[in-house]
Amino acid sequence: MLDVLRCVEERVLWLSTSMVHHANRVRPNTSGLKVGGHQASSASMVTIMTSLWFHQLQSGDRVSVKPHASPVLHSINFLLGALDDDQMTTLRQFGGLQSYPSRSKDPDPVDYSTGSVGIGATAPIWGAMARRYVNTHLGTGGHGRQYSLVGDAELDEGAVWEAILDPGIAELGEVVWIVDLNRQSLDRVVPNIAARRLESMFAAAGWQVITVNFGRLLQSLFARPGGQALRRRIVAMENPEYQRLLRCDADQLRQRLPGDGADGAEIAGLITTLDDATLTAAIRNLGGHDLASLTEAYGQIDDTRPTVIIAYTIKGYGLPTEGHPQNHSALLSNDEYGALAIRLGMDEHHPWQHFDAADPTGRLCAATAARLHRDPQPAAALPAIPVDIGRTPKGTATTQSALGKVLLDLTREAPEAAKRVVTVCPDVSSTTNLAGWVNKVGVWSAAERRNWFADDAQTLMHWNERPSGQHMELGIAETNLVGLLGELGATWSRWGQPLFPIGVLYDPFIERALEPWSFGIYAGGQSIVIGTPSGVTLAAEGGAHQSIKTPSIGLEQPGCTSYEPAFAIDVEWTLLASIARLGRPDGTSAYLRLSTRPVDQSLAVVPDDPAARERRRRQVIAGGYPLRRRDDAQVTIVTMGALVTEALAAADRLEQIGMPADVICVTSPGLLFQAWQARQGRGPGETWILDQLFPADYSTPMVTVLDGHPHTLAFLANIRQARLTALGVSGFGQAGALEDVYRYHGIDTDSIVRAALDIV
Numbered sequence: 001m002l003d004v005l006r007c008v009e010e011r012v013l014w015l016s017t018s019m020v021h022h023a024n025r026v027r028p029n030t031s032g033l034k035v036g037g038h039q040a041s042s043a044s045m046v047t048i049m050t051s052l053w054f055h056q057l058q059s060g061d062r063v064s065v066k067p068h069a070s071p072v073l074h075s076i077n078f079l080l081g082a083l084d085d086d087q088m089t090t091l092r093q094f095g096g097l098q099s100y101p102s103r104s105k106d107p108d109p110v111d112y113s114t115g116s117v118g119i120g121a122t123a124p125i126w127g128a129m130a131r132r133y134v135n136t137h138l139g140t141g142g143h144g145r146q147y148s149l150v151g152d153a154e155l156d157e158g159a160v161w162e163a164i165l166d167p168g169i170a171e172l173g174e175v176v177w178i179v180d181l182n183r184q185s186l187d188r189v190v191p192n193i194a195a196r197r198l199e200s201m202f203a204a205a206g207w208q209v210i211t212v213n214f215g216r217l218l219q220s221l222f223a224r225p226g227g228q229a230l231r232r233r234i235v236a237m238e239n240p241e242y243q244r245l246l247r248c249d250a251d252q253l254r255q256r257l258p259g260d261g262a263d264g265a266e267i268a269g270l271i272t273t274l275d276d277a278t279l280t281a282a283i284r285n286l287g288g289h290d291l292a293s294l295t296e297a298y299g300q301i302d303d304t305r306p307t308v309i310i311a312y313t314i315k316g317y318g319l320p321t322e323g324h325p326q327n328h329s330a331l332l333s334n335d336e337y338g339a340l341a342i343r344l345g346m347d348e349h350h351p352w353q354h355f356d357a358a359d360p361t362g363r364l365c366a367a368t369a370a371r372l373h374r375d376p377q378p379a380a381a382l383p384a385i386p387v388d389i390g391r392t393p394k395g396t397a398t399t400q401s402a403l404g405k406v407l408l409d410l411t412r413e414a415p416e417a418a419k420r421v422v423t424v425c426p427d428v429s430s431t432t433n434l435a436g437w438v439n440k441v442g443v444w445s446a447a448e449r450r451n452w453f454a455d456d457a458q459t460l461m462h463w464n465e466r467p468s469g470q471h472m473e474l475g476i477a478e479t480n481l482v483g484l485l486g487e488l489g490a491t492w493s494r495w496g497q498p499l500f501p502i503g504v505l506y507d508p509f510i511e512r513a514l515e516p517w518s519f520g521i522y523a524g525g526q527s528i529v530i531g532t533p534s535g536v537t538l539a540a541e542g543g544a545h546q547s548i549k550t551p552s553i554g555l556e557q558p559g560c561t562s563y564e565p566a567f568a569i570d571v572e573w574t575l576l577a578s579i580a581r582l583g584r585p586d587g588t589s590a591y592l593r594l595s596t597r598p599v600d601q602s603l604a605v606v607p608d609d610p611a612a613r614e615r616r617r618r619q620v621i622a623g624g625y626p627l628r629r630r631d632d633a634q635v636t637i638v639t640m641g642a643l644v645t646e647a648l649a650a651a652d653r654l655e656q657i658g659m660p661a662d663v664i665c666v667t668s669p670g671l672l673f674q675a676w677q678a679r680q681g682r683g684p685g686e687t688w689i690l691d692q693l694f695p696a697d698y699s700t701p702m703v704t705v706l707d708g709h710p711h712t713l714a715f716l717a718n719i720r721q722a723r724l725t726a727l728g729v730s731g732f733g734q735a736g737a738l739e740d741v742y743r744y745h746g747i748d749t750d751s752i753v754r755a756a757l758d759i760v
Contacts, residue, residue, distance in 0.1 A: 001055075004360045005291050008079070009050040011355070013318050014344050015075035015088070016042045018351035021337050023091045035092050036099075036329060040316035041068035044182045044288070045149065048311055049076060051294040052147065052178070054368050060144025062127060064112035064120045066151045066180060067100040077108040078352070080369040085352040103493075104524045109374075113523035118157030119483065119516045121177070123523075124148045125163050125306075126480075126487035128172045129472070131495070132446060133422065133488065136467040138380075138497045145303075148177045155179070155198065159516065162477040164306075170206035171446045175306040180288065182315040183239040195310060208307040212297045215290030217282050226270030229263035245283050246314060246323030250276035253283060284322075288313035377496035383416040385580040388617055393568035393601045399594040399641075400532045402568035403504070404433040406575050408440060417579070421500045422488055424472045426481045432504045432532055434471070435461040442469035478505055478513035482529070486520025489527035489582065489589070498583020500528075507531030507547040507593055514553060521559040526587045528578050532594035534564075535707035536733045537642045539741040546733030547593075551640070551708035554591045555670040562670045564593040564706075566644040567604040570620050570667055577621045595642040595707075597738070603627075603648055622689040623671035628663040633700055635659060635756045636722070638713055640666040640706040643747060647705060650752035659760060662700070664693055669712050676719055694719050701759040703727065705747055725755040 020037030029035065049065070049072050057063070065073045074097050077083050083097075087107060090096025098105050100115030112127070114120025124146035134141035154160060163169065181195060199209045214222070214231075222231045234242070237259075245256060254271055258264040271279055287293040288311030301307045316322040320336045332340065341348040355362035389409045393402070411418040422444070423429075429438050438461060445465035454462065474480045485503045492498035505513065510531045517529060536546045554562025561581070563574040571594065578590035605627070607613045619625035627644070628651055635654065639647035644665055651661040666672065671689070678685035694716075701723040704713035710728030717724035729745045742748035 002291050004364050005050060005054060007355075007361045008054055008364060009047055009291070010318075010344050011079065011353075011361075012050050012072060012075045013043060013046045014340070014346050014351070015078060016046065016071035017319065017332065017337070017340065019071045019074065019088055019091045019097075021332060022089050022351070023093070024331050025334060025337070027089065027093070034329075037071060037091060037331075038068035038329065039071075039319060039332060040321050040324075040328060040330060041066075041151070042071045043317045043319050043322075044180055044313040044315045045069040045072050046317070047289045047291060048149065048178055048180065048294060048313070049073070051291050051298075052149075053080075053372070054364055055295060056298045057147075057372060058144060059372050059374050060142050061147060062111040062124060062144065063147040064114055064124050064149065065101050065110075066149050066154065067114045067117070067120060068151065069149065070097070070099065070101045073101055073110070074106075074108060079354065079365045080372070081365075082108040082369075088352045102523070103490075104522065113519070116515065116519045117151075117154050118159045119519050121148050121150045121154050121157075121160055122163040122480075122483055123487065125169055125172065125175055126484040127490075127494075128174050129168070129484060130487040130491055130499075132172075133444060133472070134491050134495055134497050134499070136444070137419070137470075140380075140497050141491070141495050143174075145174045145176050145301075146172075148175070150177055150179050152179055152181045152183065159479040159483075161201075162475075162480050163483065164202065164205045164207070166475050166477065166480055168446075168474070170305060173303040173305050173307075176301060177306070177308040179308060179310045180313050181310055182288075182313045183243065195312075198310060202308045206305055208302055208305055210297045210300050210307065210309045212287030212290075212293050212309060212311045214287055214293075214312070215285035216292055217278075217285040217290075221270065221274075221282055224270060224273070226266035229266035230257075230270055233257070233259055233261070233263055233267055243323045250279050253279055257283070284314060284317070286312040286314060289317055377494070379492060379496045379584075380498065382498060382583060383420065384414065385417050385576055386410075386414050387573070387576055387580075388613075389413055389572055389576075392606050395601060396598045397568045397601055398596050398598055399565050399568060399571050400596050401433045402565075402571035403530060403532070403575070403592075403594060404436045405568070406572045407434075407437045407502075409572075410576075411440060417500070419470075420498060420583070421502060421579070422470050422472060424474065424481055424484055424488070424501060424503045426474050426476050426478055426505055429471065429473065429504075430461050432506075432530075434504060438462075438471045441471060442466055444469035444472045478509045479516050481505060482513040482517035482520060482527075485517065485527040485529070486523060486525030489520065489525035490523065492526070492583040492587075493524055493585075500579050500582050502528045502530060504530045504532065506545065507534035507550055508545050510547065510550045510553065510591075514557075518557060521557070521589050526582045526584075526589050528575070528582070528590045528592065530592045530594060532592075533596040534593045535595065535642060536729050536741050536745055536747075537595050537597045537707050537738065539733075539736055539738045542735035543733035546729075547708070548729050548731075548733070549709055550593060551669065551706060551712040554593065555673060555712055557591065557670075560589045560591055560670075561668060562591040562593070563668050564641040565620075565667055566639075566641055566665050567599065567601055569601075569604060569606055573617050573620045574667060593641065597642045597645075599642070599645055603644065619689065619692060620667050622686075623668040623675065624664055624666040624689065624693050626662065626693065627665040628661070630660040630662055633660050633662040635760050636662045636664060636698075636700050636702045637752060637756065638664045638666060638702060638704040638716055640669070640708075640713065642707050643705050646742065646747065646749045646752060649749045650756065653749070653753050654756055659756065661756065666706075666713060666716075669715075673715060676715065690719055696720075701725075701756075703752060703755045703759060705752055705755075707747065723759055725759045727751060727755055
């Protein structure tokens with residue numbers, strides 16, 4: 001069996017190297033820009049991935065492949081019949097195989113999109129939680145391990161350790177990481193990668209640690225006289241010195257390897273018994289390139305806790321660039337590629353070759369393809385989502401408090417839809433008004449836990465943890481939260497069971513979570529993120545907790561519809577519409593920015609007539625609505641979110657001095673921008689909302705005002721070529737009373753009135 005696997009291993013090395021070679025040396029390149037493709041980083045993973053796919057994996061398993069090993073993944077899929085010859089020539093070509101594994105863009109099987117360092121590494125953790133959640137609620141997620149193939153440099157990412165250290169992870173026995181410990185980063189040989197320290201850090205987090213450091217050849221030498229001295233020398237050796245030995249021939253090894261220490265004579269005596277070929281092979285015989293050692297390691301996985309396999313490897317293993325400190329982006333020359341073809345018995349002019357179906361290698365490939373086959377998962381029918389609960393909020397309320405009420409209303413009005421809602425928080429459930437929802441649905445846990453405060457009359461938020469719960473709580477790590485959201489939002493495509501994941505976090509930390517959330521959207525995860533509290537409206541908290549740029553982030557984020565509702569009814573309508581867009585092939589994510597500012601709900605002037613109410617709802621969902629319209633208006637005030645109160649107060653004062661004003665309430669600048677682009681023929685979409693907000697004969701000067709950066713709404717003036725003054729927040733916040741903070745940033749009522757007078 002090992003001999004057959006070695007033949008497959010050599011073929012995978014050849015194919016992955018050839019893919020990059022073709023993209024850079026063969027395919028025409030009219031731009032002159034380097035294509036790239038990471039031959040060395042792929043080579044270090046060939047043995048690990050060959051042993052995993054062709055010996056270990058089962059159909060229910062999922063694997064996240066380190067970004068720079070994508071050519072290895074495609075090469076394996078080629079041998080398994082998932083790619084044809086022509087597709088192997090399209091690496092990094094427009095419409096072809098992606099630079100890094102992509103679930104949504106690659107034509108062959110990819111379990112997890114990777115590419116943003118650290119995010120792909122942790123994705124299988126959240127995938128394991130998502131599958132367990134689907135199994136406990138819907139019973140259709142199946143079973144299997146969740147593997148993550150991690151480059152050692154990825155362990156520099158803080159997000160990796162945030163995930164490893166989360167308390168709930170210790171229960172996920174299906175999670176297996178394999179660390180490609182090649183001791184090199186992009187620029188250099190890393191001088192002080194301490195494998196023992198990594199082992200202790202994983203072990204302290206409750207993980208099983210399996211180290212695969214030496215191959216069978218080296219282990220056999222350690223058993224000979226002088227072998228333990230050789231082992232001590234290699235273990236104590238600095239990384240750069242070891243890497244330098246990989247560039248030495250046999251004579252140089254005999255001079256360098258004994259070293260200057262007390263063990264030198266013993267080591268010299270041992271290596272005099274070795275021929276040149278054995279000596280040079282031995283120094284390269286690390287565990288990550290030894291099929292037998294890797295197979296043995298897989299057999300030690302206990303499945304009761306997460307496991308990390310730390311596999312010692314060589315970057316560029318088997319290539320002329322092997323172990324070179326600058327080999328990260330190095331490409332084989334044509335001569336080097338030709339020499340590799342001769343060594344591996346391949347034809348450099350016809351590189352895409354399958355094994356003969358009658359040979360043991362061909363039979364292994366066929367058996368592996370059959371073992372890993374997955375039947376397509378038919379998508380479950382989506383439950384009906386109501387568009388309007390039918391109530392009109394009265395009195396004074398905040399948009400943040402409306403969130404919890406809408407979720408509770410959903411459990412009563414549409415229980416089948418509510419069953420698929422899962423909320424996630426980074427330890428802020430109570431301060432973001434989710435207490436009522438959490439009390440109603442409970443907290444998800446892999447196993448039921450006793451609530452020791454259930455009989456405490458003063459405990460208002462009940463933390464009942466059980467597998468049937470619909471709220472998931474993580475530690476204070478926003479990267480973890482959005483990573484989990486991405487995987488919960490991908491269950492519709494993985495197992496045919498859509499969920500409606502909603503993550504709630506403080507709006508100032510949206511930026512911290514943005515990059516992994518954006519990557520999750522790219523990978524096909526559909527979710528809703530709710531940022532609350534938000535803006536300088538959170539006056540007393542001071543500048544550190546006052547978000548400024550988040551409205552424009554929502555405007556710019558691909559695959560996402562953003563809303564900043566001003567009233568409780570707007571929250572209901574936009575949240576229900578956002579839920580209805582989840583869990584489907586053409587679905588989109590959403591971002592809602594909510595506030596803790598109490599607002600008089602009568603200011604919304606929600607129509608009583610059913611047709612007029614529905615018209616208002618459609619406008620809210622499409623991006624905005626006229627809140628006050630005057631035939632003789634001399635200025636238009638456009639506002640969003642919490643500042644609707646100041647905008648209306650400014651309109652009242654302007655009317656008193658003989659300057660009637662229209663007031664437009666924007667709910668989604670992103671949707672209005674899309675409509676404007678569509679009107680210009682620059683994208684798809686309907687444009688009717690622009691006509692209802694800014695009619696053709698409408699060209700009054702415009703003042704825009706929001707609790708966020710002023711450029712978010714500035715584009716609106718171009719719709720009718722109106723003169724514009726854009727008010728907003730462009731400096732760091734200050735602590736203080738609301739009126740003082742608004743005045744400091746120039747978004748108070750006085751500032752709006754002055755801006756209107758100036759522009760008219």
